[in-house]
Amino acid sequence: MALSLYDTSARTQREFVSIEPGKTGIYLCGATVQAPPHVGHIRSGVAFDVLRRWLIARGYDVTFIRNVTDIDDKIINNGKAQAIPYWLVAMNNERAFTDAYNVLGCLPPTYEPRATGHITEMVTIMQRLIEAGHAYQLNGDVYFDVKSFTKYGNLSGQKPDDMVSSADSEAMGKRDPRDFAMWKSVKPGEPSWPTPFGDGRPGWHIECSAMAHKYLGANFDIHGGGLDLIFPHHENEIAQSQAAGDGFANYWMHNAWVTTAGEKMSKSLGNSLLVSEVVKRIRPVDLRYYLVSVHYRSMLEYSDASVQEAGQAFRRIEGFIARAQEFLGAQAATVEELRPQQFDDAMDDDLSVAQGCAVIHETIRAGNAALTEQNSSDVAAAYGAVLGMLDVLGLHPRDWPKSTGGDDQATEVIDGLVHALLEQRQDARARKDFEAADAIRDGLDAMGIRIEDTPQGARWTLEQ
Structure with a gap:
């Protein structure tokens, strides 16, 4: 069975064919580091970690980029509110995100570029856009001309005439209210960088276009992020990059939200749960199992009770592993980790992890029966299969040597x-x-x- 992935731009599953056989590049929109991560933030990192692991399991050499947005209005405002520099806000929260990714077992990215380290690359793209007539300067700002790009709205499925104005629509003199800022002129008390357009700082969207191009090239395989990034962020990335002559991403993948009481988990709504606090009362391995066991495109309603229920299911997995290791003794270290074909088929079907987890538990039932019958060959086969499947999900016991509780x-x-x-x-x-x-x-x-x-x-x- 060929691997197929749901492509937001095509609105259907498509067979995955990488640009270069045996290699693939993924760009994941990472954190805007204005505050520590909550469970909703970290779901994206975990979901795309599973994608990466599955591609590796299928033999791909994966280049995985996860950026850090370390300059924006919220970071600056939080710095002012705390009476500390913007960069200290960004640095502290970037560390908090790194800790959260690590505690939940995410593989480190191949590169993790910061926006502020790529101003030169942003300027290059903006100059190309201005020369091609897709962008213009206005009072020290640089705006993308939405009307100049006929495919604008294709990703989100919106008609340009029905779109709302951009967040900076109050700027006087813009050609169209939907035109968005790629460069913002310097303001008193804000950080700035010198450019041919004048001192200032980048807009959000140009940052990812520049970093994706630098680390993955003009055309790459997969661009990912949360549902809330489809518009305007990813729509604007496509407009900038393709108008500048890049093919950009061939597949667009988006994970659904974590919700509480039916609403998206969000700091602004006051319903966020910091990862650092959750893992004090819930085992990190249980939280990861909870996050990966639901399809990445399905909304996930969070509660401690639901995580604890997932934890009980995972303890059954751990229980079988422990019993099998005791039964097999030294043989356990030499068992081949062969995944069942049913599991691989589920993962090839747009990462259908829920079906994959069902295969894990079916295998454990067979393994428990083999333990009862003292059938060493069947126990070894089930044990190896379970380990192979857990490895794909980032739940292999070797990666969780201390999968104990919060204390x-x-x-x-x-x-x-x-x-x-x-x-x-x-x-x-x-x-x-x-x-x-x-x-x-x-x-x-x-x-x-x-x-x-x-x-x-x-x-x-x-x-x-």
Whole structure:
């Protein structure tokens, strides 16, 4: 089965064919670092991390670019409000985003360019656009002439006459209210850079056009981001880049939002949940499983209860892995990680991870049956298959050596206490005092600690 991906510009799934066989380039619109990341922000990073991992699994050499927008109105305003330089706001929040990506197991990007490091590349594109009649200067600003680009609106499916004015529509003298700023002239108290157009700072859209071109070339495979970026950001990127002579992206992919109470998670709405706070009470591996187990184009309604439910499902996966490792012993380290074809088919169908997760749990059921039957070859096959599938989702046990709860020290204390009780239970069973043994088991069960007797000894898991 060939890999097909949903292309926003085509409004349908298309077979994925890379420009260069065996290689692919992805540009993901990363963070505008005016504040720390919430769960909604980080879903995009996790979703495209799965895409990247799947392309790698299929044999592609992937160049993955995730930019940082480190200059914009909100960053400047937050700096003023905190009485610190804009760059310190950007730096602190960029670190917070990096920490969030890392704690949720995202592979580091091939390059992670900052907007402020690419002013020269932006100027080059703007000069080409002015020379071609697609942009014009006005009072130190540079605007893109929307009417000059006949394909404007194709990505979002909007007719130009129905579009709202750009955010800077109040500027006097613009040829059209929809014309958007690529360069903003210097204002008192704001950072600026010298250019042939005068001192100033870049607009949002030109930044990504410039960075994508520098690191992936005039034409590349995939451009990604959240649904909210389709218009105006990605529409404007296309207009700038193609009007300047670039082919730009062949496929456009967009992930859906994380919602709370039916509304998009957003700091401005006051319903955001910072990743740094969530992972104090929820295991990061459970949060990642929760984020990847739903199709990337489906809205995801967040609640702690739903994450905990996902965590219970993932603990069943962990439980099988632990039992299989104990059963296989040294053989576990040499098992070949072969994914089932059903899983690969699901991933080839626009990354249908929900179907892929169903294959994981089906494989675990078969593996548990093999454990009961003491069938080592079937246990090894199921164990290897599960590891191979988890690797694609960024959930392989080797990448999560400490997939414990939010407080590792507390977990270690609980583990010690439970094992002490399990030793007492084992002693009671050895004395044939089954009433005492059952009382210990029932007491642990009442506290949400489930005991499972295996040929390798008793194991415990924490029910949530």
